[in-house]
Amino acid sequence: MLFGYVRKEDRTLLLDLDFQWIDDHSLFVKMKDLDSNDTNLYSHKNFVYITKESEHDLDRLFRILKEAKIxxxxxxxxxxxxxxxxxxxxxIEKEHEYLMLRKELMEKLKGIPGKEAKLLLNELLTKDVSMHRLKQIQFKIKKEDLK
Structure with a gap:
């Protein structure tokens, strides 16, 4: 089953899929107990939850979600x-923030000459680094304190 916490105006590309629409009324319901509940009340960004029964065509689903900018x-x-x-x-929001910051820092480090920038880029490419470490690297880049 697919659960969509998606505003009505953003559903155009998703209408052919078998979604159960949910909103803020479901925020404190356990995922295993979710049921369709859509009164168009949203306080978070669009979000989709895929149950195990819906995993058979993930490639198609992810293409559609990407096109819908979810x-x-x-x-x-x-x-x-x-x-x-x-x-x-x-x-998911924390994970998204982490991935976007990591991606942004890698792009910036690729454009900075010098040994330290290359070492930091290698660290980002080869290790799981904490959000704290990402913020340290971001601060170094902003300070232009790379050699």
């Missing part, structure tokens, strides 16, 4: 089934 997506796991919608959306 970046926040979660696939059902044994762990997140017991989370509330709000907790899952908050976790």
């Amino acid at each position: 970046e926040k997506v979660a696939v059902e796991t044994d762990s997140n089934r017991n989370w509330t919608l709000k907790k899952l959306m908050d976790e």
Whole structure:
């Protein structure tokens, strides 16, 4: 099953898919207990939750979601089934922020000459770095403190 926390005006490309539409009334419902509930009340960015039954055509689904500019997506796991919608959306938001910052820093470091920039870029490419470490690197770049 597909659950879409997607504003009505943003659903055009998703109408051919079998979505259950949800909104803020579902924020404190556990994922395993979600049911269609759509009164058009939204306080978060668009989000899609994919249950295991819907995993058979993920390539097509992800192409459509990309075209619809829906970046926040979660696939059902044994762990997140017991989370509330709000907790899952908050976790996905943190992960999205982390990935976007990491990508931005890699692009910036590619354009900076010098040994330290190359070492930092290599660190980003080869290691799992914490959000704290990403912010340290971001600060170094802003200070232009790279040699």
